[in-house]
Amino acid sequence: MAVDADADVDVVRLRRGDLNALSELITRYQNRLYRYLLRIVRQPAEAEDLFQQTWLRVVEKIRSFDASRNFDAWVFTLARNLAIDHLRRIRPQSLDDPLANSWHSETVADRIPCKDDTPLDHALAAERRTEISEAMAGLPMMYREVLTLRFEEEMTIEEIAQVTAVPVSTAKSRLRRSLEQLRYALEARHPGGTWQ
Amino acid sequence: MTMTMSEHDKIRELLALAAADALTSAEEKQVAEHVRSCIACSNELDAWRPIATELRRLPTPQPSSWLVQATLARAEAKLAEQAEHDWNRRVMIVVVAFAWLLTIVSWPVFQVVSARFGNLLEPQFSHTLFSQTWFSHTSISFAAFTALGWLAGGVAAVMLAVRQRGERRLA
Numbered sequence: 001m002a003v004d005a006d007a008d009v010d011v012v013r014l015r016r017g018d019l020n021a022l023s024e025l026i027t028r029y030q031n032r033l034y035r036y037l038l039r040i041v042r043q044p045a046e047a048e049d050l051f052q053q054t055w056l057r058v059v060e061k062i063r064s065f066d067a068s069r070n071f072d073a074w075v076f077t078l079a080r081n082l083a084i085d086h087l088r089r090i091r092p093q094s095l096d097d098p099l100a101n102s103w104h105s106e107t108v109a110d111r112i113p114c115k116d117d118t119p120l121d122h123a124l125a126a127e128r129r130t131e132i133s134e135a136m137a138g139l140p141m142m143y144r145e146v147l148t149l150r151f152e153e154e155m156t157i158e159e160i161a162q163v164t165a166v167p168v169s170t171a172k173s174r175l176r177r178s179l180e181q182l183r184y185a186l187e188a189r190h191p192g193g194t195w196q
Numbered sequence: 197m198t199m200t201m202s203e204h205d206k207i208r209e210l211l212a213l214a215a216a217d218a219l220t221s222a223e224e225k226q227v228a229e230h231v232r233s234c235i236a237c238s239n240e241l242d243a244w245r246p247i248a249t250e251l252r253r254l255p256t257p258q259p260s261s262w263l264v265q266a267t268l269a270r271a272e273a274k275l276a277e278q279a280e281h282d283w284n285r286r287v288m289i290v291v292v293a294f295a296w297l298l299t300i301v302s303w304p305v306f307q308v309v310s311a312r313f314g315n316l317l318e319p320q321f322s323h324t325l326f327s328q329t330w331f332s333h334t335s336i337s338f339a340a341f342t343a344l345g346w347l348a349g350g351v352a353a354v355m356l357a358v359r360q361r362g363e364r365r366l367a
Contacts, residue, residue, distance in 0.1 A: 017278070017279050022268070022271055022272065022275060023268055023272075026264060026267060026268055026271065027264070030264050031259070034258070034259035034263075035256050035257055038257050044257075048259065048260075051263060051267060052263070052266065052267045052270055052271075055267050055268075055271045056271055056274050058271070059271050059274045059275050059278065060274065128246075128250050129250055129253065129254055129255065132247070132250045132251060132254060133255075136254075150216055150218065151216070151248065151251035151252050152251075152254060152256070156218075172213065172218065175212075175216060175218055176209065176212050179213075179216060179244070179247065179248075180212060182247065182251075183212075183244070186247065
């Protein structure tokens with residue numbers, strides 16, 4: 001995860017109460033934060049509500065934010081805490097259990113177009129991604145979370161540990177277990193063969 | 197292969213993390229050396245790589261534009277509310293400081309004025325019991341008046357804050 005100097009400037013401006021800085025930060029983080037929340041709660045309506053709550057919390061807490069810390073990790077920690085509180089309140093079992101009605105049922109318009117060589121490649125790649133999405137959605141929350149933080153947010157193990165409030169060694173073993181679980185889930189879809 | 201079985205197993209556990217680029221440089225080096233001489237681990241690493249690749253290429257769900265606009269509007273309202281709260285707090289601090297200053301300054305002024313006023317009324321008794329009693333009663337009245345003023349000010353501030361909060365909720 002690259003440290004964004006512009007984001008740091010906006011954070012300083014937001015601490016002074018600059019509305020434009022807030023607008024720029026929301027614009028900058030909107031896709032990443034929404035995606036992260038959607039991966040955790042899996043329901044678009046809930047992710048939207050949590051997205052709003054996260055930014056209200058940012059405004060509320062920005063003055064207590066230590067500027068020497070990583071803003072990305074701080075924002076994602078706020079979002080995570082809200083999402084976990086929400087899940088504990090609404091569906092306590094969902095913190096561990098897979099869910100049938102999952103976030104991957106997005107519309108085509110919601111997806112970024114991929115760059116594959118031919119229509120066949122495109123179709124195969126789309127199929128692979130659908131399988132990955134479905135397999136990932138079936139994992140427990142802590143595994144989905146660590147996968148999205150590593151592969152979609154491109155956070156380092158140290159940053160993942162910071163966001164999830166666990167030691168680095170735990171974050172690392174959690175990432176390994178989440179990948180193993182994902183692979184088992186993918187291979188279970190292709191009995192006798194391997195997922196490629 | 198010179199590596200022991202336990203070392204082989206240890207490396208095998210690192211392969212998923214190697215595909216995820218989540219190893220330390222020392223671990224990376226260890227894995228790279230091992231997979232050069234171990235075909236099983238090399239194949240295993242190859243099996244992990246497409247999973248990691250596809251995870252990185254998952255489509256990003258986009259929040260709708262209304263969500264972003266609504267969030268911005270709510271966050272801006274919150275920011276404005278905080279700014280107003282800060283302003284009110286600063287004003288309150290200044291007003292309270294000024295009121296205290298006024299109270300403190302008014303006491304010596306009051307003493308001087310009341311002593312002269314007592315002399316004016318009864319010059320021959322200015323240092324008598326009558327004068328002291330009159331001054332004492334006036335002091336108590338003044339202190340009670342000051343306390344009442346502070347109390348009324350406090351109640352007014354609380355009522356104003358409650359009303360403002362109610363208005364904000366309705367808005």
